[in-house]
Amino acid sequence: MGRAIGIDLGTTNSCMAVSDGSEIIVISSGEGPRVMPSVVAFTSKGERLVGLVAKRQAITNPRNTISSIKRLMGRKYEEVEQERQNVAYEIKPNEKGDASVRVFDRLYTPPEISAIILQRLKARAEEYLGEEVTDAVVTVPAYFNEVQREATKAAGRIAGFEVKRVLNEPTAASLGFMEPTERKNIAVFDLGGGTFDISILQLVNGIFEVKATSGNTHLGGDDFDQRIVEWILGEFRRDNDMDLSEDPVALQRVREAAERAKCELSSTLEARINLPFIASDEEGPKHLELSITRGLLESLIEDLVELTRLPCEDALREAEKTPDDIDHVILVGGSTRVPLVRKQVEEIFQQRPAHNVNPDEVVAIGAAVEASVLTGQRKDLVLLDVTPLSLGVETLGGVMAPILEKNSPIPAKKSRMFTTAVDNQQVVNVHVLQGERELVEGNRSLGRFELVGIPPARRGVPRIEVSFEIDANGILNVSAMDAVTGRAQGMKVNPSGGLTEEEINELIREAAANAEEDRNRMKLVEARNAADQVIYDAEKVLETARKELEKESWQELETAATSLRECRDSEDRIRIAKETSRTSSLVSQTSKLLDIVHSGSVEQQDDDEVYVLEEDTEEQEQ
Numbered sequence: 055m056g057r058a059i060g061i062d063l064g065t066t067n068s069c070m071a072v073s074d075g076s077e078i079i080v081i082s083s084g085e086g087p088r089v090m091p092s093v094v095a096f097t098s099k100g101e102r103l104v105g106l107v108a109k110r111q112a113i114t115n116p117r118n119t120i121s122s123i124k125r126l127m128g129r130k131y132e133e134v135e136q137e138r139q140n141v142a143y144e145i146k147p148n149e150k151g152d153a154s155v156r157v158f159d160r161l162y163t164p165p166e167i168s169a170i171i172l173q174r175l176k177a178r179a180e181e182y183l184g185e186e187v188t189d190a191v192v193t194v195p196a197y198f199n200e201v202q203r204e205a206t207k208a209a210g211r212i213a214g215f216e217v218k219r220v221l222n223e224p225t226a227a228s229l230g231f232m233e234p235t236e237r238k239n240i241a242v243f244d245l246g247g248g249t250f251d252i253s254i255l256q257l258v259n260g261i262f263e264v265k266a267t268s269g270n271t272h273l274g275g276d277d278f279d280q281r282i283v284e285w286i287l288g289e290f291r292r293d294n295d296m297d298l299s300e301d302p303v304a305l306q307r308v309r310e311a312a313e314r315a316k317c318e319l320s321s322t323l324e325a326r327i328n329l330p331f332i333a334s335d336e337e338g339p340k341h342l343e344l345s346i347t348r349g350l351l352e353s354l355i356e357d358l359v360e361l362t363r364l365p366c367e368d369a370l371r372e373a374e375k376t377p378d379d380i381d382h383v384i385l386v387g388g389s390t391r392v393p394l395v396r397k398q399v400e401e402i403f404q405q406r407p408a409h410n411v412n413p414d415e416v417v418a419i420g421a422a423v424e425a426s427v428l429t430g431q432r433k434d435l436v437l438l439d440v441t442p443l444s445l446g447v448e449t450l451g452g453v454m455a456p457i458l459e460k461n462s463p464i465p466a467k468k469s470r471m472f473t474t475a476v477d478n479q480q481v482v483n484v485h486v487l488q489g490e491r492e493l494v495e496g497n498r499s500l501g502r503f504e505l506v507g508i509p510p511a512r513r514g515v516p517r518i519e520v521s522f523e524i525d526a527n528g529i530l531n532v533s534a535m536d537a538v539t540g541r542a543q544g545m546k547v548n549p550s551g552g553l554t555e556e557e558i559n560e561l562i563r564e565a566a567a568n569a570e571e572d573r574n575r576m577k578l579v580e581a582r583n584a585a586d587q588v589i590y591d592a593e594k595v596l597e598t599a600r601k602e603l604e605k606e607s608w609q610e611l612e613t614a615a616t617s618l619r620e621c622r623d624s625e626d627r628i629r630i631a632k633e634t635s636r637t638s639s640l641v642s643q644t645s646k647l648l649d650i651v652h653s654g655s656v657e658q659q660d661d662d663e664v665y666v667l668e669e670d671t672e673e674q675e676q
């Protein structure tokens with residue numbers, strides 16, 4: 055087996071890491087940040103966009119931009135009422151009743167959309183490592199049931215991966231943070247863009263046991279952004295008597311600026327929001343210039359942060375732990391960078407969270423540790439995972455009889471004897487269930503099969519052995535055997551999360567065909583990212599230059615920046631690169647002028663810092 059990568063396939067962002075033998079390296083998404091937005095978009099020109107570029111055009115193409123697909127993984131249409139209301143794209147049932155996404159008259163299952171994200175990550179990892187990558191460990195929330203885990207595995211297969219292990223996210227976070235050598239109680243507080251999960255784990259002899267999970271599936275950094283957006287819109291309305299919310303492009307810029315300001319306020323006390331040419335009226339262009347303090351941000355989001363308290367208290371109670379019992383608190387998810395969130399965590403758990411953890415990357419790092427164990431790169435560590443929920447069968451009166459209890463270390467195998475309920479019963483119906491409720495109704499049905507041909511006998515006499523075997527990925531095989539005849543029957547819990555083997559193979563072929571297009575798209579994304587950085591630099595420099603220099607000294611830069619902003623979203627990556635390079639040089643020149651009149655007020659740009667594409671671009675140009 056070659057190298058295997060660890061993938062945190064997140065609701066908002068995804069991240070990947072790999073072991074290089076001695077340490078774990080996080081593989082950059084190639085888009086600037088090391089994480090990649092888990093967003094896929096389809097354009098009217100028939101293109102597929104993935105990651106940052108897809109996220110950026112969401113406002114102007116809402117019906118064909120798919121975000122938060124993880125919320126639909128392995129779920130039935132009737133279970134996703136809330137998601138249907140929260141997204142702008144169309145969620146429809148497929149012929150099997152699975153929640154699917156309709157884009158331009160084609161229905162995509164959630165594993166297919168997730169596969170597009172995974173395929174992009176795979177291409178990026180291969181580019182980074184310079185070798186083919188086929189094996190992966192993919193993480194899922196601890197509360198994911200069998201079907202959701204299977205759906206995640208199917209997504210991996212469609213993308214061309216062999217998914218070696220589906221690992222619980224809090225387990226991965228713990229593994230990314232510490233060596234599982236001693237007995238510990240760990241709280242994993244995971245606040246991302248749109249979900250909040252709290253898990254209490256206990257580590258004993260290398261086994262991570264998820265003692266309790268709780269959370270809020272609709273709470274995260276996106277809600278913080280929304281509060282800032284509302285504040286910005288209100289300020290602009292007050293000063294200019296104009297409503298920006300009606301202009302999708304302006305709103306998108308406001309949303310991005312709000313998120314940027316929020317992130318900046320995690321490390322500074324004040325952030326400036328500068329959006330030149332945000333709107334115009336008969337008097338000319340309008341610029342949005344505001345400043346927001348950390349204090350103001352905290353007052354805008356206070357009640358949202360408070361919503362994390364109750365689930366933490368519930369999880370502690372369910373795990374029968376007090377804050378004193380917790381040895382480590384690990385923060386996961388970008389939104390745990392917000393100081394108010396950290397303060398809240400400290401208050402709840404009465405201790406400082408672990409400080410040497412990168413909340414965006416720790417889950418992927420843990421997945422990579424697991425990958426290195428599974429590929430034999432690391433031999434000093436044996437990691438066992440556990441079943442997140444109990445598995446069992448239906449018995450008389452609609453009661454569930456558990457066979458594999460919640461938190462059984464996996465892989466695991468266990469059997470239990472059953473018998474017939476009526477005289478001369480020749481068929482038993484094995485109904486496989488997952489969940490913690492005593493009654494069948496409250497649990498999830500994973501499937502049914504029949505064992506036929508039981509010799510006639512009085513009720514209670516036949517002995518039927520039902521065996522549950524769960525492999526290292528948490529994938530379940532169930533069999534039932536009549537002890538007298540030896541006749542057996544069994545099932546594997548839907549091995550694909552809603553897709554048939556044939557459908558998966560077809561999707562694998564299709565995905566491979568799209569790989570080349572994806573690579574080109576990735577280069578375009580990189581060019582756009584370089585452009586964004588330069589646009590950002592130009593705005594910063596212009597802000598000072600407008601105040602301090604003659605118009606002719608900054609006008610050329612402003613024209614170049616406007617032109618770059620206009621072409622940034624085009625498909626012409628050669629033009630984007632050229633305009634980026636031109637604007638970047640002008641940023642340097644203007645910075646130098648500013649330095650002369652106002653020494654030290656603007657950071658000097660490096661002369662050599664021009665942005666160009668790789669050499670093959672030049673060839674294409676000729």
Ligand code: AMP
Nearest residue numbers: 066067246247275317320387388389391
């Ligand atoms: P995740 O789902 O873990 O990728 O987290 C994404 C969320 O984290 C988004 O709402 C981001 O805006 C937010 N985020 C990322 N970095 C920061 C930061 N430095 N400060 C505050 N929020 C952040």
